Amino acid sequence: METRDTVFLAVMVLSAFLLSFEWLRRFAYRPTNPLIILSVMVLVGTLSVMLISINNKLQELEDKIEAKDRTLKVNMESTGIKIEERMNELASKVDNAIYEFNRRKYH
Template sequence: METRDTVFLVVMVLSSFLLSFEWLRRFAYKSTNPLIILSVMVLVGTLAVMLISVNNRLQELENKMEAKDRTLKVNMESTETNIEERMNELSSKIDNAVYEFNRRKYH
């Protein structure tokens, strides 16, 4: 987990604490009711961890796709080189065959 993710997690939990504390005080609940405040903090904390987990999973998938993309590019380049070599060989053979055919025809 990156430092940025940790900072966001702490900010989310602290802001949920302040929000729930002020919200409960507004409705004349006992402002020190720790169960409601704790449950809101846990809810927001787990939401933040879930978002971080999804972000990490997406990053892993992106890395895998980039690796496969690089592999495909290398394979395409090597295939292109092989096809070009074979085409050159075939072109040489055809040129030689035409030359031999013309030589035999006119001699």
Template sequence: METRDTVFLVVMVLSSFLLSFEWLRRFTYKPTNPLIILSVMILVGTLAVMLISVNNRLQELENKMEAKDRTLKVNMENTETKIEERMNELSSKIDNAVYEFNRRKYH
């Protein structure tokens, strides 16, 4: 987990604490209920961790896709080189065969 993710997690939990504390204090005249505040903080904290987890999984998938893309490009270049070599060999054989045919024809 990156430092940035940790900072966002802390900010989300602290803002959920302040929001729930002020909200409960505004609409009730009793002392605020710490259980509600704690549950809101846990809810927001787990939400933040879940978002970070999803982000990490997406990053892993992106890295795997990039690796496969690089592998595919290398394989395509390899195949292209092999096909080009074979075509050159075949072209050379055909040229030799035509030369031999023409040589026999005129001699």
């Protein structure tokens, strides 16, 4: 987990604490129930960890896709080079065969 993600997690949990505490005070709910505040903090904390986890998995997937893309590009280039070499070889054989045919035809 990156430092940025940790900071966001802390900010989310702190804001959940303040929000729930002030919300309960606003409706004159006395005494302020710490279980409600704790539950909201845990809920927001787990949601933020879940979002961070999803982000990390998406990043890993993106890295794998990029690696496969690079591999495919290299394979396509090498295949293209091999095909070009074989086509040149075949063209040379065809040229030689035509030359031999023309030579035999006119001699």
